[in-house]
Amino acid sequence: MTSSPTPLSEYSETEQQIFDAALHVFAREGRHGARMQAIADAADINKAMLHYYFEDKETLYEEVFTYTVERFMASFGASLREASTFENTLRAFIDGYIEFVRSDEAAMRLMIQENLAGGDLLGAHLREATNAGDAPPQILVETIASAVDAGEIRAVDPQHTVLSVVSTCLFFFVARPTVQIMHPAAEDDWGAFVEARKDHLFDLIYHGLAP
Amino acid sequence: MTSSPTPLSEYSETEQQIFDAALHVFAREGRHGARMQAIADAADINKAMLHYYFEDKETLYEEVFTYTVERFMASFGASLREASTFENTLRAFIDGYIEFVRSDEAAMRLMIQENLAGGDLLGAHLREATNAGDAPPQILVETIASAVDAGEIRAVDPQHTVLSVVSTCLFFFVARPTVQIMHPAAEDDWGAFVEARKDHLFDLIYHGLAP
DNA sequence: ATGACGGTTAACCATTTGGTTGAACCAGGC
DNA sequence: GCCTGGTTCAACCAAATGGTTAACCGTCAT
Secondary structure, three states, X not given: OOOOOOOOXXXXXXXXXXXXXXXXXXXXXXXXXXXXXXXXXXXOOOHHHHHHHOOOHHHHHHHHHHHHHHHHHHHHHHOOXXXXXXHHHHXXXXXXXXXXXXXXXXXXXXXXXXXXXXXXHHHHHHHHHHHOOOOOXXXXXXXXXXXXXXXXXXXXXXXXXXXXXXXXXXXXHHOHHHHHHHOHHHHHOHHHHHHHHHHHHHHHHHHHHOO | OOOOOOOOOOOOHHHHHHHHHHHHHHHHHHHHHOOHHHHHHHHOOOHHHHHHHOOOHHHHHXXXXXXXXXXXXXXXXXXXXXXXXXXXXHHHHHHHHHHHHHHOXXXXXXXXXXXXXXXXXXXXXXXXXXXXXXXXXXXXXXXXXXXXXXXXXXXXXXXXHXXXXXXXXXXXXXXXXXXXXXXXXXXXXXXXXXXXXHHHXXXXXXXXXXX
């Protein structure tokens, strides 16, 4: 279920094990809470190997985080290809974005950890991308703005709307333990619950935007 | 802006300082990432005082967390008093819930930290409350179910709907650093942004539920 | 064979961190 | 004054943690 985060191809096998393990431990314990020994254990290697492949904890974190944030931003746009109707676009985005997060929950948790801890490193990356013009959600914002202009949907604020869509797609992953206690269905079969959630979210938001 | 989390009244002043500081540090760095020295610094006291008032790190965390989770659950129901129309109820809940989180963001961050870390302690508290019948969101679920039965809103799944409402109310706080980079308005005046968000969320969800 | 080299390991070191201690401080009651 | 109780602090200690080292493989070119 929790797949490997498809690290860089130029990495050796051991490097990928470390990378993978570090992502999961950092995602769970946070930048400072994570212990090098825990990462070594998760990667099933000797602690010294961590420093052989990555200089120190800080460097390891930065490499893992940088790679994760880039993958995250790429996934944003990837879910938006081929826009026919706005209805199809919204459906494709919700499905695609949720599918991406499901395939690598640890990546998302790491992003949230950064936010909780102040998001300094995150800020640097995002500002860079934003200035370069390829800020991830900008595409969706424009899609919604166009739909508003074309009269396809009500005159909502595109920025706020995108934030709402993203919120609903991500939050139930963030609070997964809580959700699984509250919703018996989510506890029994998480996969089915995620599918049901895609349908519900599209239905709710599409009706919320309809004229 | 970041108000004090109104600790238990039976606490002495020093105890409250510690409690308050611990909440903020745990919320930012997580259960294991938090350093006792950091908490002592934030509380502006000597490190030995922490152990004078609270046995050890684990106990301190548990007391802070227990108190936080209880306050959180109470706030859930508190936002639902006096339901006339469903429209008013929804509006009151969104406003009240967001206002509660705004008044104590650290409490919410602590809850999210617990979720990211697996939520074992959280699970114990929630299951207890759920079995006792006073599970926080149960009231909202029933309100929505009634509205569906009365034909006030479309035939949506109440459980999923509540999760969606809560997602949108909480997520922009969780990802506040990211949101502030993406939305210039949120960076300039967070308070005004939160207000705008209340309006937007009510508008989006109310239309999403309307028949 | 051998030696150079990437990879791997256990043992080790220095610093940080959680936690303790004994003395000092500071009321209020006698 | 001086005792007593709760409170506060600097210094201290043992364990945990990040990071290093020197030796040890295995293998491949010479």
